[in-house]
Amino acid sequence: MRKKLVINAWPFIAVLLLAVIIPSLLYWTIERNDKHARWQTQLQLARIFAFYGMDQAEIVPMHPNFTSDSAFMDTGWAALQTGSVTLNTLSGLDLDRTNQLLRIEYMLNTMASSWSAYTPGMNQSQRGTLGELLHTIGHDILYGYGNYINYTGTSNLGGSFFWYTGSSPPDPNLVQQAVDLAVNLPGLPPLPQ
Numbered sequence: 001m002r003k004k005l006v007i008n009a010w011p012f013i014a015v016l017l018l019a020v021i022i023p024s025l026l027y028w029t030i031e032r033n034d035k036h037a038r039w040q041t042q043l044q045l046a047r048i049f050a051f052y053g054m055d056q057a058e059i060v061p062m063h064p065n066f067t068s069d070s071a072f073m074d075t076g077w078a079a080l081q082t083g084s085v086t087l088n089t090l091s092g093l094d095l096d097r098t099n100q101l102l103r104i105e106y107m108l109n110t111m112a113s114s115w116s117a118y119t120p121g122m123n124q125s126q127r128g129t130l131g132e133l134l135h136t137i138g139h140d141i142l143y144g145y146g147n148y149i150n151y152t153g154t155s156n157l158g159g160s161f162f163w164y165t166g167s168s169p170p171d172p173n174l175v176q177q178a179v180d181l182a183v184n185l186p187g188l189p190p191l192p193q
Helices: 009-062 070-093 095-113 124-145 172-184
Strands: none
Touching (some): 070 124, 124 172
């Protein structure tokens, strides 16, 4: 007498589902982790740009001895270079906004290369305007990449959860506002070409 071989379909279906679900879940987890790590790096670069680049460059032209002290001139130039290098690195991570970030970087490089000729000819009011513009550009980039309105910061206290799928940083309006200020430099003489 022959025994009939009975194959139950449920174990086969369960194994097939696990073979699909586990790799998909693993892929999603790795992709999500990479995205959050990129957001954190972008935010860190935006902080460096704002604090070590633009805030230092903001303070320098407003100092009373700015035009007579070469140390202040060199500090301003170095701060612009720090901002430029940081933006270049940031543009490599944020490919969606590379063009916008490189436009700001171009302004910083142009200003840095003509810093010793461009800034001494400014009056106190224009130097104050320059400082305010650099500060605003730096903080627009910082707040754009650390945008808590869209809940896309990455810290444990104020950042997005691991499963967050909303819009990613930066806030495009703040980045565009920084670009507009950098390109137009309202209230200042045009940069030498």
